[in-house]
Amino acid sequence: TPATELAELAAESVGVDLVEVSPDDFGATDVDDAGAQGDAELEPMEAALREIAAADDLDLAGVTAGAVESEFQTDRIWGMCDRLGIDLFAPLWQRDPVELAEAMFDADFEIRIIQVAAYGLDESWLGRRYDADALDDLLALREEYGVHPLGEGGEFETYVVDGPHMDRRIDLTYDTVWEGDRGHIEVRDATLE
Template identity: 60%
Template sequence: MTNWIALFSGGKDSSWALYRALENGLSVSRLLTVHPAADSYMYHVPATDLASLAAESIGIELVEVDSAVGTGDVTDSGAQGDAELEPLERALSDLDREIGVDGLIAGAVESEFQTTRIAAMAERLGAETYTPLWERDPVSLAEAMLEAGFTIRIVQVAAAGLDESWLGRTLDRDALDELIDLNERYGVHVLGEGGEFETLVTDGPHMDRPIGLEYETEWDGTRGTLRITDAWLDR
């Protein structure tokens, strides 16, 4: 059996990559989540602690890795990215010895910084890569996610035009239209590829049960995040 490992945060991009892999018949043996110590060049940061609930709903075993490296630990961004990659590569090497790693699934859209490092890591492991979002039109990708039935919640914002009202909002057709307008006005990336916003997928066709949330919003006047106080799988 070919073992594919999905790099998984619970956000929309990694969830869509996983969904497309499953739709295309790839045998996904594990989900792998890295919990960054702080702001990160390599990883989705907010709400990764909910990846375990998502994995339970999806029905694929989750491997969790803590990264002790923060963006203030290394001054050069390239060295920072390499340092952040080390715990992930160690975990994948352990999985390779345990079950064999034949391929990596990643939700990269436009970031050369991330993609080149993941590709190089896969090559060192002797593994293939599957990146179904890579260099795709962001509006078409967002529309495909909505058409497939993804429920996407915005859990962090940090860009002009994205105020506190966006926190906890569902990324639906109306929100997408507004993001297209904000892209034209301020250059906000429609999928938040520049860190303008972060998401959590709470339901989708690849999940048996949706994730329920209780939360409070934290807003400093220019950016904000959801502080999730409780989360569960609905029956």
């Protein structure tokens, strides 16, 4: 997952505690394809949540998922929550993706595209602001190549650098890495403004 090293800054800006979980901490299988890995991909998270739920000073009520249309992803997280006896909160599930994007723009989220892996998405998309103009371009790419306007199929990944829930904006300095048909940003420095 791109930009996971920025989670600490995001948590600080939002004002929440960060609980970091490394797959290595729980002996997770190292497989690149989530489909081939199945629920094994969730094992580290499930083990960490089990530990949190068992802690006397913490009260774990549930998990929030950001899936919009991915039944594969949502079903697996639902199953994990069921095994843990906690609720799944999925406020974006089955919402119209264009309306969701427009709601984020209207709420003044500043979102950057940090990884691309689909026809029509070239190196110029890396670091680009995900805004109304980008959405228009993505809708044209949906017609031509089937690109999901929120990247729900893994076509692209994003990172929120500022929003109404954040006290301070995250400033990124990065290089772009292009591998012929896919690419990502490589963060050199990240600070809270």
